[in-house]
Amino acid sequence: MDEGGNLNSLIVASNRVPSPDQGSGSQGGLAVGVMNALSRTDGLWLGWNGNTEEAPSRDIDHYDFDGVRFATFPMSVEQHRLFYIGYSNEVLWPLFHYRPDMIEYNREKERGYLEVNQLFADNIRSVMDESSRIWVHDYQLIAVGHLLRQSGVEAPLGFFLHTPFPPWDLLRILPEYENLLHYLSAYDTIGFQTDLDLYNFRDCMKRGIGAEIEEDGTIVFDGRRSQADVYPISIDIDTAREMAEQGENSPTGQRLKRSLNNRPLMIGTDRLDYSKGLYKRFQAYERLLERFEERRGNVIYIQISPSSRTDVEEYAALRTTLERVTGHVNGRFAEYDWMPLRYLNRGYDRASIMGFLRQSRVALITPLRDGMNLVAKEFIAAQDPEDPGVLVLSHLAGASRELADGALLCNPFDIDGVAEVMERALSMPLEERRARWQSMMTVLQNNDIHQWSENFLAAMNQNAEQRREDQ
Numbered sequence: 447m448d449e450g451g452n453l454n455s456l457i458v459a460s461n462r463v464p465s466p467d468q469g470s471g472s473q474g475g476l477a478v479g480v481m482n483a484l485s486r487t488d489g490l491w492l493g494w495n496g497n498t499e500e501a502p503s504r505d506i507d508h509y510d511f512d513g514v515r516f517a518t519f520p521m522s523v524e525q526h527r528l529f530y531i532g533y534s535n536e537v538l539w540p541l542f543h544y545r546p547d548m549i550e551y552n553r554e555k556e557r558g559y560l561e562v563n564q565l566f567a568d569n570i571r572s573v574m575d576e577s578s579r580i581w582v583h584d585y586q587l588i589a590v591g592h593l594l595r596q597s598g599v600e601a602p603l604g605f606f607l608h609t610p611f612p613p614w615d616l617l618r619i620l621p622e623y624e625n626l627l628h629y630l631s632a633y634d635t636i637g638f639q640t641d642l643d644l645y646n647f648r649d650c651m652k653r654g655i656g657a658e659i660e661e662d663g664t665i666v667f668d669g670r671r672s673q674a675d676v677y678p679i680s681i682d683i684d685t686a687r688e689m690a691e692q693g694e695n696s697p698t699g700q701r702l703k704r705s706l707n708n709r710p711l712m713i714g715t716d717r718l719d720y721s722k723g724l725y726k727r728f729q730a731y732e733r734l735l736e737r738f739e740e741r742r743g744n745v746i747y748i749q750i751s752p753s754s755r756t757d758v759e760e761y762a763a764l765r766t767t768l769e770r771v772t773g774h775v776n777g778r779f780a781e782y783d784w785m786p787l788r789y790l791n792r793g794y795d796r797a798s799i800m801g802f803l804r805q806s807r808v809a810l811i812t813p814l815r816d817g818m819n820l821v822a823k824e825f826i827a828a829q830d831p832e833d834p835g836v837l838v839l840s841h842l843a844g845a846s847r848e849l850a851d852g853a854l855l856c857n858p859f860d861i862d863g864v865a866e867v868m869e870r871a872l873s874m875p876l877e878e879r880r881a882r883w884q885s886m887m888t889v890l891q892n893n894d895i896h897q898w899s900e901n902f903l904a905a906m907n908q909n910a911e912q913r914r915e916d917q
């Protein structure tokens with residue numbers, strides 16, 4: 447329990463919440479980080495229950511899962527269409543991932559976005575009390591803080607953006623960019639994944655709505671002061687390692703091992719999303735087999751990509767493209783006893799994935815743009831220190847800001863360059879692999895998931911304290 451002794455002292459709001467169906471301890475990314483913070487503060491996690499209903503609803507379902515209290519609620523079909531598919535995933539997601547060509551904007555979607563953000567704000571108000579601190583997550587919920595303030599809430603408000611934040615010249619493509627910046631100014635504490643996102647944000651606040659940036663970086667707008675900083679999200683190293691060991695020794699892990707037949711494994715595991723650079727990654731793999739003939743028959747690339755956001759057109763199109771390229775690469779290079787590319791359009795439980803990562807000689811993390819990319823960090827934690835694999839990492843992933851010394855960085859747009867880096871990774875001597883892995887492991891040890899949430903919450907507390915003193 448928190449110092450105040452109040453159960454609701456920390457309220458986390460995010461569009462998705464971990465599903466009890468997935469079982470205890472099997473959550474990824476955001477879920478692990480937030481569950482951790484909540485279980486240490488006896489907090490409550492509030493979000494969408496994943497269901498749609500014909501009409502808008504005010505019902506909230508309360509339950510406990512993995513030692514954390516949850517409050518979840520449905521969306522109407524219309525809200526889901528406008529808020530989730532529409533504004534979140536057809537406007538903000540492509541904009542924040544530097545893909546303005548993929549934006550499908552209309553004003554109705556923005557209206558739906560505000561409506562659902564209002565629903566979140568109302569539901570937060572119904573579970574909070576005077577001791578609550580509220581931590582809002584990600585691009586789907588940017589307006590929640592502002593809507594809470596509008597209804598008189600003066601509690602500490604934090605916001606963490608898991609995606610990149612675009613530069614000014616991109617952000618202003620959004621017709622209501624001023625509103626978006628205005629909404630962000632409602633939070634006392636704002637967190638980004640990298641220094642570049644923070645830079646973009648401050649620049650946008652200044653140019654977009656004329657906010658004042660003080661010498662220490664404090665953002666002042668409309669009488670409110672916000673502290674923005676960098677909090678690179680991370681993972682729970684011990685859990686990841688344990689899962690990887692278990693996964694490797696499980697029947698699934700052993701089956702994979704047998705199927706490899708001593709060939710080195712390259713792996714990619716990403717949601718099926720255009721930001722992940724899968725099409726270019728497949729092309730780079732084809733180039734590897736084309737240019738480095740001795741690799742033919744002597745490497746296996748497994749790409750695990752469960753479908754995601756299937757209601758969004760671009761995602762369906764990407765799926766078709768990947769099926770085509772997989773057929774092309776395998777048709778061109780496969781032998782009767784060797785299939786170069788195993789593309790799996792489905793998900794696996796976390797332990798199996800971690801076991802696969804542990805058995806991989808190379809991880810291919812080559813997004814065209816990514817907030818952080820936790821698979822990069824999970825891959826590191828999953829390795830056997832005696833015989834670690836090599837991380838091939840796009841320099842456009844947030845993780846590259848921390849892991850540049852140990853990973854082999856690449857530019858995912860440069861197909862030849864990626865093919866060369868793949869070959870370098872596959873043929874790297876053990877000693878170099880160990881040294882690189884050790885340097886990346888040290889980075890993780892210095893900033894794991896516990897550190898991440900502690901740092902953010904400490905900043906929230908400090909900013910709240912400062913606000914009280916200023917008043």
Ligand code: G6P
Nearest residue numbers: 461462535584585608609754755
């Ligand atoms: C990214 C976003 C998350 C989102 C997740 C899955 O990691 O930053 O906010 O929840 O993708 O996407 P989905 O649309 O299925 O929630």
